[in-house]
Amino acid sequence: MGLKTFPGGVHPHDSKEFSKDAAIEDLPIPKKVVIPLSQHIGAPAKPLVKVGDEVKTGQKIAEPGGFVSIPMHASISGKITKIADFPHPTGITSLAIEITGDGKDDWIELYEEDNFLELTADEIKNRISEAGICGMGGAGFPTLVKISPPTEKPIDTVILNGVECEPFLTADYRLMLEKADEIIWGLKLLMKTVDAQNGIIGIEANKPDVIKKMKELTATEQNIRVVGLKLKYPQGAEKQLIYAATKRKVPNKGGLPMDVNVVVQNVGTAFAVYEAVRYKKPLVERIVTVSGSIVKVPKNLKTRIGTKFEELLEFCNGTTEDIGKVISGGPMMGFAIPNLEAPVAKGSSGLLLFNKKQAHRQKENTCIRCGSCVDVCPMNLVPSLIAKNVRYEDWEMTEKYGVMDCIKCGSCAYVCPSNIKLIQWIDIGKMKISEKNRS
Amino acid sequence: MSDVYTVSAAPHIKEKVSVSSIMWQVVLALLPALLVSIYFYGTKAFLLTLYGAAAAVITEAIIQKFRGVPVTIKDGSAVVTGILVAFNINAAAPWWIPVVGAVFAIAIGKQIFGGLGFNIFNPALLGRAFLMASWPSIMTSGWVPTRLGSINGLNLGSLPSKIPEVITSATPLGAAKALRDTTQVAANMQDNIMNQLASMDTIQNLFWGNIGGCLGEISAAALLIGAAFLAYKHIIEWRIPVSYIATVFVLTYIFGGINGLFSASLLLPVFHIFAGGLILGAFFMATDMVTSPVTKRGRVIFGIGCGVLTVVIRLVGGYPEGVSYSILFMNMFVPLIDRYTVPKPFGEVKK
Numbered sequence: 001m002g003l004k005t006f007p008g009g010v011h012p013h014d015s016k017e018f019s020k021d022a023a024i025e026d027l028p029i030p031k032k033v034v035i036p037l038s039q040h041i042g043a044p045a046k047p048l049v050k051v052g053d054e055v056k057t058g059q060k061i062a063e064p065g066g067f068v069s070i071p072m073h074a075s076i077s078g079k080i081t082k083i084a085d086f087p088h089p090t091g092i093t094s095l096a097i098e099i100t101g102d103g104k105d106d107w108i109e110l111y112e113e114d115n116f117l118e119l120t121a122d123e124i125k126n127r128i129s130e131a132g133i134c135g136m137g138g139a140g141f142p143t144l145v146k147i148s149p150p151t152e153k154p155i156d157t158v159i160l161n162g163v164e165c166e167p168f169l170t171a172d173y174r175l176m177l178e179k180a181d182e183i184i185w186g187l188k189l190l191m192k193t194v195d196a197q198n199g200i201i202g203i204e205a206n207k208p209d210v211i212k213k214m215k216e217l218t219a220t221e222q223n224i225r226v227v228g229l230k231l232k233y234p235q236g237a238e239k240q241l242i243y244a245a246t247k248r249k250v251p252n253k254g255g256l257p258m259d260v261n262v263v264v265q266n267v268g269t270a271f272a273v274y275e276a277v278r279y280k281k282p283l284v285e286r287i288v289t290v291s292g293s294i295v296k297v298p299k300n301l302k303t304r305i306g307t308k309f310e311e312l313l314e315f316c317n318g319t320t321e322d323i324g325k326v327i328s329g330g331p332m333m334g335f336a337i338p339n340l341e342a343p344v345a346k347g348s349s350g351l352l353l354f355n356k357k358q359a360h361r362q363k364e365n366t367c368i369r370c371g372s373c374v375d376v377c378p379m380n381l382v383p384s385l386i387a388k389n390v391r392y393e394d395w396e397m398t399e400k401y402g403v404m405d406c407i408k409c410g411s412c413a414y415v416c417p418s419n420i421k422l423i424q425w426i427d428i429g430k431m432k433i434s435e436k437n438r439s
Numbered sequence: 440m441s442d443v444y445t446v447s448a449a450p451h452i453k454e455k456v457s458v459s460s461i462m463w464q465v466v467l468a469l470l471p472a473l474l475v476s477i478y479f480y481g482t483k484a485f486l487l488t489l490y491g492a493a494a495a496v497i498t499e500a501i502i503q504k505f506r507g508v509p510v511t512i513k514d515g516s517a518v519v520t521g522i523l524v525a526f527n528i529n530a531a532a533p534w535w536i537p538v539v540g541a542v543f544a545i546a547i548g549k550q551i552f553g554g555l556g557f558n559i560f561n562p563a564l565l566g567r568a569f570l571m572a573s574w575p576s577i578m579t580s581g582w583v584p585t586r587l588g589s590i591n592g593l594n595l596g597s598l599p600s601k602i603p604e605v606i607t608s609a610t611p612l613g614a615a616k617a618l619r620d621t622t623q624v625a626a627n628m629q630d631n632i633m634n635q636l637a638s639m640d641t642i643q644n645l646f647w648g649n650i651g652g653c654l655g656e657i658s659a660a661a662l663l664i665g666a667a668f669l670a671y672k673h674i675i676e677w678r679i680p681v682s683y684i685a686t687v688f689v690l691t692y693i694f695g696g697i698n699g700l701f702s703a704s705l706l707l708p709v710f711h712i713f714a715g716g717l718i719l720g721a722f723f724m725a726t727d728m729v730t731s732p733v734t735k736r737g738r739v740i741f742g743i744g745c746g747v748l749t750v751v752i753r754l755v756g757g758y759p760e761g762v763s764y765s766i767l768f769m770n771m772f773v774p775l776i777d778r779y780t781v782p783k784p785f786g787e788v789k790k
Contacts, residue, residue: 336449
């Protein structure tokens with residue numbers, strides 16, 4: 001099997017052994033959920049309900065706040081008890097709708113379409129839009145926007161991202177193993193919406209069983225290919241995945257996949273698309289990996305959106321040691337959050353618990369100019385010089401060294417022998433330069 | 440809010456690598472060369488190296504105490520500098536030569552700039568340059584033969600006439616330099632000596648280290664073992680050594696002969712690669728992280744620059760060997776090279 005990849009990158013231990021063999025389990029319906037109005041890139045959703053309203057599971061409770069936005073739906077049935085600022089899985093606080101459940105999980109009327117693959121592109125898009133789907137790999141870009149490119153940028157290829165290159169995370173792996181047919185149907189629906197001739201499913205080499213299964217299931221499909229990818233981080237970063245799978249380079253300085261006639265969707269998103277189109281089921285639940293060496297029973301949980309992280313951990317029997325750090329997402333790009341009160345959002349792929357030792361922050365030393373960061377940067381930047389110029393507040397040089405092209409994968413900081421917080425410095429640079437460019 | 444856990448920027452995991460792990464691995468990589476040196480020159484080689492390393496560490500500790508900054512002698516970087524200073528010294532040197540060189544290297548070469556990461560020049564080479572300028576006779580003459588061989592590594596017994604002392608008492612590169620001077624070496628002898636330089640016998644002596652020279656530079660084989668280890672550990676990268684050595688190979692092939700361009704045999708560039716300090720310099724000193732470019736294209740330019748200067752000094756300059764000065768000279772250009780070799784980000788579109 002010829003494995004494909006991209007230049008640069010790092011090889012962290014994939015740490016998937018904790019949870020990879022745990023079949024997806026349903027987390028019991030929570031008594032209370034907190035649904036953030038901003039779980040995606042773009043304008044926050046606008047509430048359609050007020051405190052005191054009764055809602056059913058799957059009922060729309062917020063509408064899109066603009067073109068680049070998505071609606072939100074109740075993930076349990078019950079009563080709206082609060083619309084206020086709540087902790088958010090990215091570590092900030094933001095406006096959210098709290099629903100106190102009635103314990104019935106009373107759904108809106110669902111529906112089953114037998115010939116769902118025959119629906120028109122517009123009808124598919126309409127159902128995706130109504131279901132409130134955004135990218136479920138982490139960034140959370142509204143799916144409808146991704147599949148609505150301007151006519152001068154036709155799409156010929158849809159790539160499903162089944163790479164899951166973040167260590168620890170196994171949510172996509174389990175989903176691909178357990179719901180392979182549904183994911184392939186989701187891919188076909190997505191291909192139809194953009195009239196793409198080719199479908200590619202990109203999977204990293206540490207999931208040979210999934211690669212085999214997907215290859216078998218697509219053996220008779222003329223236009224769907226399964227591409228095995230080298231085990232290397234960040235293999236699942238959008239631009240790196242596109243390059244590995246198609247040898248096309250998304251232009252830097254703000255280029256998008258559509259500029260090279262490609263749309264990339266996470267496998268979880270494809271599954272959500274399938275459910276939305278076939279059953280008109282809104283996106284109210286997702287798979288979350290709960291893992292870390294201190295979690296008693298690491299699991300992959302089918303969780304309602306809005307469930308507090310503490311309930312997930314409780315279901316995994318808690319931890320064997322004191323918690324030092326809580327990470328929402330993966331260890332390379334996820335957010336460290338101060339407590340377990342934040343809820344699962346549409347882009348929450350993992351909840352990781354580290355002990356005190358793993359949480360220890362090492363002192364930043366001076367740069368010895370070893371160039372390791374340069375060697376691993378998948379965007380071909382010079383992270384050490386960007387960080388240095390940010391430190392000296394030389395914004396012109398910071399921009400010249402390409403800070404805006406950084407995808408924040410964290411490979412540079414991962415290898416830095418001096419423990420320099422490169423991503424933190426780069427973040428400051430990005431912020432300052434965006435500010436400067438706006439004014 | 441309940442418990443507050445550690446909040447920090449991603450990534451939350453880290454490769455097990457640190458400045459000290461890198462430096463101690465460099466020390467380990469230098470050990471084969473030290474062992475060969477001890478084998479050929481006896482315990483004096485070990486003592487000179489020990490004095491150099493100890494002087495470097497003590498100097499670093501005293502200056503850091505004096506500056507009121509954390510004492511970082513455990514990170515191994517001063518040990519590396521001390522060993523490298525000693526490696527650039529003649530086996531016949533008195534004990535205080537490596538000590539003075541190491542003190543200068545750490546004090547003026549490193550700490551005066553602010554310590555590790557801020558120095559412009561390779562500290563060990565600066566120490567060597569200081570010794571060369573101050574005690575040239577100790578540094579450039581009085582070479583001792585190894586216990587198995589001669590100083591120059593040449594097999595000159597077959598030559599009919601008497602061989603001048605400038606050749607017999609010289610290191611291989613010294614001999615290569617001296618033979619170009621027709622006032623000292625008879626013209627009819629030049630070709631013979633040149634053929635000896637570029638012979639498999641001589642190259643084998645150079646490769647295993649059975650020649651006169653500086654402590655650490657004599658055995659190419661031992662240095663290459665250490666370099667292979669560092670390359671395997673991703674501590675040195677191929678660009679600088681390969682571009683440096685390739686440049687020396689090409690230029691000595693073109694200009695190295697005594698009868699005009701391209702008059703050298705193909706073995707002469709091989710001689711130039713294994714003779715003198717090129718292997719030590721290319722793999723262990725030009726690759727010094729702090730004083731070499733961070734960009735990939737920059738590393739190639741740096742290597743080529745070192746190669747050109749080395750050949751210029753060896754063939755037309757005043758010294759037989761040019762590795763240390765060429766690296767020091769190129770060190771000065773590193774900020775400039777870095778500035779003009781910023782790579783194009785992934786996905787750069789041609790306009």
